[in-house]
Amino acid sequence: MIGRRPRFTTIRQVDRRADIGDIARRELVLLPNKWLIFRCPCDTGHEVHLNMDVQRHPSWTLDPANISVRPSVIAAGPERRCHYFIVGGRVRACPDDRTTSEPQWRLWLRSLIATIR
Numbered sequence: 459m460i461g462r463r464p465r466f467t468t469i470r471q472v473d474r475r476a477d478i479g480d481i482a483r484r485e486l487v488l489l490p491n492k493w494l495i496f497r498c499p500c501d502t503g504h505e506v507h508l509n510m511d512v513q514r515h516p517s518w519t520l521d522p523a524n525i526s527v528r529p530s531v532i533a534a535g536p537e538r539r540c541h542y543f544i545v546g547g548r549v550r551a552c553p554d555d556r557t558t559s560e561p562q563w564r565l566w567l568r569s570l571i572a573t574i575r
């Protein structure tokens with residue numbers, strides 16, 4: 459799951475959800491202030507929808523300059539558990555379960571440190 463080369467290389471901005479269409483493997487689809495949608499790097503075929511609306515909780519932020527998402531991405535369900543950071547377009551897996559109960563500020567700090575490195 460962890461690649462050396464950037465997994466995500468493109469940000470495609472759309473105005474309406476109806477405009478999304480097919481999502482390429484390496485792109486993040488941004489509906490400004492609403493959603494960030496992409497194919498999960500676990501490659502089991504599911505999409506991840508991150509809320510970008512700061513009025514709602516939880517919400518994520520995208521740094522478009524270097525394709526980084528904060529805080530870490532968690533897509534958990536009955537059949538899967540995907541947890542990782544997206545930093546510089548790269549996917550960095552979180553050592554799981556131990557970290558999921560971490561407060562958000564620690565996850566944010568962790569991703570910041572990963573960016574600096």
Ligand SMILES: [Zn+2]
Binds near residue numbers: 498499533538
């Ligand atoms: Zn996944």
